[in-house]
Amino acid sequence: MVVLSKPAIELEQLSIANNCSTLFPGVPLVDLSIPDSKTQLVKACEEFGFFKVINHGVPFEYMRDLESEALKFFSLPLPDKQRAGPPNPFGYGNKKIGQSGDVGWLEYLLLNSNTEADFNKFSPFSVCVLKNYVSAVKKMAFEILEMLADGLKIQPRNVFSKLVMDEQSDSVFRVNHYPPCPDLGESNGSRNLIGFGEHTDPQVISVLRSNNTSGFQICLKDGNWISIPPDHSSFFINVGDSLQVMTNGRFKSVRHRVVANSSKSRLSMIYFGGPPLSEKIAPLPSLIKGEDSLYKEFTWFEYKKSAYKSRLADNRLGLFEKI
Numbered sequence: 595m596v597v598l599s600k601p602a603i604e605l606e607q608l609s610i611a612n613n614c615s616t617l618f619p620g621v622p623l624v625d626l627s628i629p630d631s632k633t634q635l636v637k638a639c640e641e642f643g644f645f646k647v648i649n650h651g652v653p654f655e656y657m658r659d660l661e662s663e664a665l666k667f668f669s670l671p672l673p674d675k676q677r678a679g680p681p682n683p684f685g686y687g688n689k690k691i692g693q694s695g696d697v698g699w700l701e702y703l704l705l706n707s708n709t710e711a712d713f714n715k716f717s718p719f720s721v722c723v724l725k726n727y728v729s730a731v732k733k734m735a736f737e738i739l740e741m742l743a744d745g746l747k748i749q750p751r752n753v754f755s756k757l758v759m760d761e762q763s764d765s766v767f768r769v770n771h772y773p774p775c776p777d778l779g780e781s782n783g784s785r786n787l788i789g790f791g792e793h794t795d796p797q798v799i800s801v802l803r804s805n806n807t808s809g810f811q812i813c814l815k816d817g818n819w820i821s822i823p824p825d826h827s828s829f830f831i832n833v834g835d836s837l838q839v840m841t842n843g844r845f846k847s848v849r850h851r852v853v854a855n856s857s858k859s860r861l862s863m864i865y866f867g868g869p870p871l872s873e874k875i876a877p878l879p880s881l882i883k884g885e886d887s888l889y890k891e892f893t894w895f896e897y898k899k900s901a902y903k904s905r906l907a908d909n910r911l912g913l914f915e916k917i
C-alpha cells in the first residue's frame with residue numbers, strides 16, 4: 595500500500611468543484627500512419643492545443659516495462675523514495691510542486707531526459723528501460739514537430755524539431771503517481787481532489803502516456819473543463835507555451851490539470867521537449883504574415899527562469915506579450 599507523507603496539507607486546500615465528471619468523446623485523434631495526418635495535427639493544435647496519437651511506432655513493451663519499474667519504485671517505503679529527492683531540479687518529490695507553494699495529491703520523479711546524463715543518479719530505473727522509452731518518445735515528438743511544420747507549409751521542416759533534437763535541448767522527463775484519494779466524506783460528493791493543478795507547459799511540446807486511470811482534464815477555449823478518457827496504448831500531445839509563441843498564437847498552449855481518482859491510482863510519464871537554454875524564442879516571420887507579432891523575443895533561459903518563479907496556474911506568457 596502506498597502512503598504519501600503525512601498531510602501537512604489540508605485536503606480542503608486541494609478540493610475543487612466536480613463539474614466535469616463525464617468523459618469527453620471528441621478528443622482529436624490522429625493516426626500518424628495516414629498521409630493526411632499533418633493537416634489533422636495542425637487543426638488539433640489550433641482548436642485544442644491537444645490531441646491523441648495512434649500508430650505512433652512506440653512499442654507497447656517499452657511503456658509496460660517503464661510503468662512496471664515506476665510502480666515498483668513508488669511502492670517503496672517513503673524514506674527510501676525520499677533518498678532520491680528533493681527534486682532540485684531532478685529527483686523525487688511528494689505533494690510539493692515547484693518552488694512557489696503549489697501542492698497536489700501526487701508523488702513524482704523529475705529526470706533529465708538525456709538518459710546518459712550524470713544528473714540521472716536519482717533515476718531508480720534501469721538505464722536500458724528508461725532509454726528505450728525516452729528515445730522512442732523523443733523520435734515520435736520530432737516526427738510530429740516536422741509534420742506540423744509541413745502542415746503549416748513552413749520551411750525548413752525542422753524549424754520546430756531542431757529545438758528539441760539539439761544535444762543541448764533542455765528537456766525534462768517526469769513520472770507522476772497519483773494514489774487513490776481519501777474519502778472526502780459524503781457531504782463532499784460534489785468535490786474532487788486536485789492531483790496536479792491547472793497550468794500550461796512552458797516547453798515546446800509535451801508527450802504524455804498514462805495507465806488506464808482517468809483524471810486528466812483540459813480547458814476548452816470557452817473555459818469549460820473536459821475529462822479525457824485514458825488510453826494506455828496511445829499518447830496524448832500538448833502544445834507548450836514556446837510553440838504557441840513561435841506560431842504567433844496560432845497554436846494554443848493547452849491549460850490542463852489532473853484530478854485524483856477515488857479508487858484507482860494513476861501513473862503518467864511525460865516527456866517535455868524544450869529548447870537549448872540559449873535559444874531565442876519568437877514568432878516565426880513566415881507565420882506573422884502582415885499581422886502583428888504578439889510576443890517579445892526571449893531566450894528559453896529567460897522564460898524558464900521567470901516560469902520557475904511563478905505559481906502553477908499563472909499566465910506565464912502574459913509577461914512576454916506585446917502590448
Ligand code: GA4
Binds near residue numbers: 795904
Ligand atoms: C509544468 C510542466 C513540467 O511538469 C515542469 C513543471 C515545473 C515543476 O514541477 O517544477 C513547474 C511547472 C512545470 C510550471 C511553473 C513552475 C515550474 C512547477 C511550477 C510551479 C517540470 C515544468 O517544466 O514546468
